[in-house]
Amino acid sequence: MITFFEAINKAKNYLAEYDVPVEITVIDRFSEGWLFCFQSREFLETGDFSTQLIGNCPFxxxxxxxxxxxxxxxxxxxxxxxxxxNKKNKTQC
Known part of the structure; x- marks a missing residue:
């Protein structure tokens, strides 16, 4: 089992693979772990729609x-x- 702080570090390392600086925009805890959403830093700072990430799926x-x-x-x-x-519950049975 990992801690919240370990999850944050893992998420930051995962996002470091992007070619542009990104920021975590949402972190939500649920029964199975943590949900992370993210967006480009430039879009968050400027609101310029041309700087939004496309296909940046939550994880x-x-x-x-x-x-x-x-x-x-x-x-x-x-x-x-x-x-x-559902998938996780099936694998635990």
Whole structure:
């Protein structure tokens, strides 16, 4: 099991792979781990829509394994979270 601070560091390392500076915009804890959303730093500072990231899917860091799971962007976030929780519950049975 990993701590919140370990999850934050893991998320920052994961986001360091982007070619542009990005900032975590949302962190939400749920029963299976932490959900992270992010956006380009420039967009957050200027609001210039041309600097927004495209396809920057939220991701989960699993509290038990520390694995990163990328979610999608085509559907509402709730659908991806339910899908993730269902898959995790099935593997634990």
């Amino acid at each position: 989960i860091i699993d509290k038990d394994s520390g694995k990163i799971y990328e979610l999608g962007t085509a559907y509402p976030l709730d659908i991806y979270l339910k899908e993730y929780e």
